[in-house]
Amino acid sequence: MMKLQVKLMGHARIPTLSAEDEGALRKSGANRVAGSVRQHLLELKAATGSRKWWGKAARSVQVAPEEEDGRAVVAINHRGVHLHWKGGDVRPTGRPSEVTGKPTKSLLIPFPDSPLRQRGISLAELGVPKESIHVIKSKKGCPILVAGIEKKTRTNLIWLGKLVACAHFEPRPEVLPSEEALHAEAVEGARQALRAILGK
């Protein structure tokens, strides 16, 4: 989960507001920031051709209810957004594999046409017995995971994905709006609330 903190400070030109009105400005600013993050992730979904993942990320954006010192917190609860945003390395957990029962030593990166990617499922959920799962080498020597029984002739195989020791994600700052853009959204949200409260 990621958290963005939105702190609305006093402004000299804002007329004296009641505590309730200040709360309304804060609420509007936080919701505006959350809405802009949702919209931004939906644009990313459209740009990448993603069917589900970025949409789920957008759905997970919430304004957390706790407020302290004029701060509101916008949370992005979808797992993996931070990794895409800031980058980093992913390594095997070492937990026992559901298929082999042995500690996991590699990450499986499904091919685009792999049933794992097409159906959004794990190797265990594919339902293939472990006797039919094999590791073969690509022409470049990369370990490839396949399912099927014609291992030697490489026919009738289901090509699942490549095995890697580590997956590296480059940082993608465009995953979230810039700090300046979020700041502007927070201020605009407060302005909209003020306009509604003043009724003009």
Place this chain on the structure above:
Amino acid sequence: MTPAEYIRRKSIYPVALTTEQVDALSQEFREASAWIVGQNEAYIIAAYYRAAAKLAEGKLSATEARRLVRETLRAAGYQAEKPGSWTDMAGGTARQRLILETNVNKAAGYAWHESVRGDVGNPAQELVRFENAREPRDWKTRWRNAWASLPASERRKALPDRMIALTDCAIWRAISRWGDPYPPFDYNSGMDVVPVDYETAVSLSLLREGEVPERGESAGFGYKRELPEGAPGEIESWIKEALQ
């Protein structure tokens, strides 16, 4: 309340309801209780809701959440009558996904709704597609039909041809399969909402110039921690029988 808290505060309701019975339950009852269609084993329901809460707070991915359910059920000695079928609570991936996603999306929809309810700066919202479906529903027709069914006082809070309405408009309940004012509005629905600000709401004539939107309760959380006394009508007596 965060989506995860919303899920964790539910009381387990180990009664094998049908989809039709669930549709007939009150919003209050559904929000307060943890249930799975056709399931009367409390430990199975608990396993799903535990995984859903972790998924909702980003501690697990969807794949990891399904694995947690499988491991929990197998550790408890669960054995499916028909492995791999729709009734297999440990091995049926499609059903696992439906249960977990519906609960996480419902919790997120509830939490979002509580945040925007009474927000004067964002008094309206727009229904947009967040996730692509293989066979998308015709939401525009559903929206128009719902709008046409509203009384005049509610119609002015919604646009008939664009899926935008004030947050407190009755159209949100009208488009929902369950009568809930927040998304998702149906099973496996990829539709959700984004806020629409005050000036846009005025420009779309959802509010008159100078009209101050309803503020609503700032605390907002109408969540009931106790199960309400009554499920509606026949279902109530049926549930009581089942619990005896």
